[in-house]
Amino acid sequence: MTKEKQEELFHSWLTDHKPILYKIIRVYSQDLDDQNDLFxxxxxxLWKSxxxxxxxxxxxxxxxxxxxxTALKWKKKARKNNPEQITEDLIKEPAENTHPHLDWLYHEISLLNKIDRSLTLLMLDGFGYKDMSEILGITTSNVGVKINRIKIHLQERSKLLTS
Amino acid sequence: MNIQDMQKIWDIESNQTLYVLDEASVLNRINKKVISAERRANSTENFIIAINIFVTIVLFAIAILNDNLGTWEYLMAIFAALTIGFVLYYRKKRYEFQSQVGDKMLDNLNKAIHHATVQAKMTDLFLIWYIIGVGALTLSNMIIQNISIWLILPIAITMVIGFIVGRWEQRSIHEKKRDELIDLRTKLVEEVN
Structure with missing residues (x-):
């Protein structure tokens, strides 16, 4: 594959699938510095792949x-305060408001263990058990059991939110 | 709120820009980072290889030119040559590991665990090989040449400290990383009742 072709595909992935990356980044890293780092x-x-x-x-x-x-193996880095870093950020926080419950949902997902976070992201993005099993490398029945457990957990947590 | 409600909230995010992305600098940053990481890893290895080639040549040259068949010189030369082989083998393994992207999560974790285990074993082996190997050869040579104990002692202490620090680093970095990965794999494959 030529470098031009690699660049072309990379740009189209970034443009077309940006939301996937942001969602993963947001549940695996908390502050903007970490999000930039993980991104x-x-x-x-992705480039190497x-x-x-x-x-x-x-x-x-x-x-x-x-x-x-990548997110699963990524580790938060200890960093010193560097004012120059701000100008080098690759992603910046949005100005627009989001759904009030979206922050809650992200927070709840980020409290799950790293494996369950992956499953929840895939579930919410509409992946079927077979696709999830392909991505994760575990059986569909195991995926199903884990997803059910996550659903019950999230629904229980949402009761606390409404009460 | 049920899962369908959560799904609806979630879908909003897929259709709107939640972050501003400076796309132009992404590729630039990637190129820089890939090149610098590669260069950093290669330069350390190249440095170790260069030193050991130099040591091997000098030791063999001294032994041959002086017609001195001292065991110490030959052992050190062989030791340095074997270190070059070790570094090259390690580099090959590193390249193999780096090219494995996009696997299933379980396969990826298994490979990462294998890599972390190999890395921990290699570091351990290198530590024992280098500190004990070099240490034993250097100290025995110093003792044979009747060098003062006050010179031998600080060298011996420095080697012991180096060994302890190396072991600590190996346990707190490589073994810890491996254990974390094993924990993740357990969470992934465990059957939930």
Whole structure:
């Protein structure tokens, strides 16, 4: 694969699948510095993964695989306060308001263990058990049991929110 | 709130821009980071290889030119040559590991655990190999040459400290990382009742 082709595909992935990356980044890292750090890590792995990408699987599935694998192994870095860092941020916080319960949902997902966070993201993004099993490498029945447990947990937590 | 409600809230995010992305600098940053990480890893390895090639050549040259068949010189030369082999083997393993992206999460975790285990073992082996190997050869040579105990002692202490610090680093970084990965794999594959 030529470098131009790699760049072209990379740009189209960034443009078309930006929301996937942001969602993963938000549940695996808390503050903006960490989000920038993880975003950078994920995009580097995506860039490296392009030569291995075969059209046998969907782009979204591939991007999820690479991004989740990276987020799972990513570790928060200890950093010193560096004022110059601010100007180098790759992602910046939005100005617009979001749904009031969206922050709550993100918070609840971020409290789950790292594996359950992946499952929840895939579930909320509409992946079926078979696709999840393909991405995670575990049986569909195990996926089903875990998803049910997560659903029950989230619904229980939402009762606290409404009460 | 049920899961369908959560799904609706979630879908809002898919259709709106929640962050502003400076796309132009992303590729630039990636290129820089990939190149610098590669260069950093390679330069450390190249440095170790260069030093050991130099040591091997000098020791063999001294032994041959002086017609001095001292065991110490030959052992050190062999030791340095084997270190080059070790670094090259480690680099090969690193490249193999780096090319494995996009696997299933379980496969990826298994590979990462294997890599962390190999890394921990390698560091352990290198530590024992280098500190005990170099230490034993250097100290025995110093004792044979009747060098003052006051010179031998600080060198011996420095080597012991180096060994302890190396072991600590190996346990607190490599083994800890491996244990965290094993914990993640357990969470992934555990059957929930």
């Amino acid at each position: 950078q890590e994920i995009t580097i792995q 392009i030569p291995n990408f075969k059209a046998q699987c969907l782009e979204t599935t591939w991007i999820y695989r690479v991004a989740l694998n």
